[in-house]
Amino acid sequence: MFSTVIVMTKSEITDSQRIMFGHRLRQLRRKNNWTLAEVAKRSGLAISTISKAERGIIALTYDRLAQLADGLDTDMAAFFAAEGSTFKPGSFAVARKGEFRRQETTNYVYEMLFPELWYKSMSPMMGTLKAHELVEFDEFVRHPGQEFLVVMEGIVTVHVEGGEPVTLQQGDSIYFDSAIGHLYASDGDKDARILVVCTAPGSNPSKTSYKE
Amino acid sequence: MFSTVIVMTKSEITDSQRIMFGHRLRQLRRKNNWTLAEVAKRSGLAISTISKAERGIIALTYDRLAQLADGLDTDMAAFFAAEGSTFKPGSFAVARKGEFRRQETTNYVYEMLFPELWYKSMSPMMGTLKAHELVEFDEFVRHPGQEFLVVMEGIVTVHVEGGEPVTLQQGDSIYFDSAIGHLYASDGDKDARILVVCTAPGSNPSKTSYKE
DNA sequence: AAGAAAATTTTCCAATAGGAAAATTACTTG
DNA sequence: CAAGTAATTTTCCTATTGGAAAATTTTCTT
The missing domain is CATH 2.60.120.10 (Jelly Rolls)
Structure with missing residues (x-):
């Protein structure tokens, strides 16, 4: 009987974390039927930046994260509150303002x-x-x-x-x-x-x- | 009767947010009596990076934030929960009648x-x-x-x-x-x-x- | 109080983020 | 299905981050 052990380097760990975070970002945006352009306008970020972030290509800095949270009508806490708990696609329930x-x-x-x-x-x-x-x-x-x-x-x-x-x-x-x-x-x-x-x-x- | 209105530019808002976040980082570290070197070792970040982050000089990227949270024995959610509250996700308080x-x-x-x-x-x-x-x-x-x-x-x-x-x-x-x-x-x-x-x-x- | 040790900040540079616009892909609509 | 439009991704470049080590400040110790 063998068990499979997957060893990840530190950078691989943060990579996958970031990719999963990107997925949540995209879900959050899609749920509200917003385009990249719309969120860009709401948050003040460039379209390309959001696109890259959603695909986990780049790691947003604190400042941009804060701006983006604002643009998506949430706050930093809501961004990360569900993180760590098992992520079921579609299980994201952020109540919109009002x-x-x-x-x-x-x-x-x-x-x-x-x-x-x-x-x-x-x-x-x-x-x-x-x-x-x-x-x-x-x-x-x-x-x-x-x-x-x-x-x-x-x-x-x-x-x-x-x-x-x-x-x-x-x-x-x-x-x-x-x-x-x-x-x-x-x-x-x-x-x-x-x-x-x-x-x-x-x-x-x-x-x-x-x-x- | 006059009221004072303070107008902040968008960048001033993110600046002050970042500075306050830095203060919380430092508090969190001091609370555990850790030195920069210790947290650096625990998180894998450079000493200088943590120092700068705590003073709001730089805006950490998502990857480093995740690593730092790990090093400080918290998670991202606790970092941001309720804008500086001490609530950890999953925690709450009940007051019984009387x-x-x-x-x-x-x-x-x-x-x-x-x-x-x-x-x-x-x-x-x-x-x-x-x-x-x-x-x-x-x-x-x-x-x-x-x-x-x-x-x-x-x-x-x-x-x-x-x-x-x-x-x-x-x-x-x-x-x-x-x-x-x-x-x-x-x-x-x-x-x-x-x-x-x-x-x-x-x-x-x-x-x-x-x-x- | 002086010298040593520890902790923190600064400096400098390589690595990476972020924006503007071009290129591509996906979506309509006649 | 082709042409047009909208949405997204890539490219290229500048601005900023993050790390190693030097410089400085703070904290001990005697």
Whole structure:
């Protein structure tokens, strides 16, 4: 009985890491139906640079990574949050800016509070989690910023990527980095009522006010 | 009344981002009592490269970032998670009802949630407003940031500087700029229970501008 | 406080990233 | 299917990174 051992040099390791990262970049762009030209405009990078980065031909510098993250409507954390965990093509769920504004799925009904207010640094939402016997597993939700949840009524199970599910009773709360994949479900046979507050880094004026 | 607006060019933004990132690198290294030489050996990078990176003189490429993360016993995600927060991907904090830190004044009893977490971009607090016949008027409270309040139980009157008092029933909420003088009081003959979330702009490193 | 040792920064140069535009490939549409 | 257009990749060149070693600063030690 033999086992195959593949030995990689240090540079081969970083090479393959970079190539995989490039794939994620491309996926992220394709998911939003953006062309290289579009992302180039949004991020301020050259088309060729993005093309090379996506194919792992070059290793972007920190500065360009930051710019690119901005252009793709994420932040550095979201870029790397899923890294290391097994990469299933298509399993990438980065919520686009404002996507969670009116989220109504089989499991959720969200009501954004104060939608008319601009430049909020927090986005409070009231939500109802429908009771289900079987939790239909949607994809994990990921987005930039941080998140705070309190259970107002009922019992809620919070699924956090790479960890055991956490059960929260009425009055319990949880605080986490939204870049981590997360998902809520009602635990009891009644609907649960939750309050969620997200930070919305993109809408923060201090970051968006700049000139060319 | 004037407000100061600081306008940054795109390159100034990435510059300061890089500089702050460098500071975090150095902190991370110092925390473990490692010398540049030690990290150089662990990561395979040159001493000079790490030195320059820590001072924001150069923007590391993806490859070197990956290597450095390895040498510092973290991963890329932890580097960037929540713009300098100490959250590692997969980590989160749960606060159980009633196991909060208490802070008590004549009118308020506040319980800060997650006091042990640093670099939160929000500060959630549970509070009890004692019932009073006469509201003893403290000075208005003012601080930077924004504020969000939900009434969990009872009836609350919110006094906002330069406006009529607002009465909130259970489930009602209010969102405002914390710079405006504000004050809460229980309206009924029972104590009221509120949840307050404040943004703490100063504690977010990535949005604080400074120079060497 | 002086000299030695350790740690960090600077210098200089080879290796690599990043941008503009040309070349190629993929996608429409008549 | 050909011509035209859009999207991507290549090419070529300049700007910047990253490493080795020298120079400097900081930290011990006696």
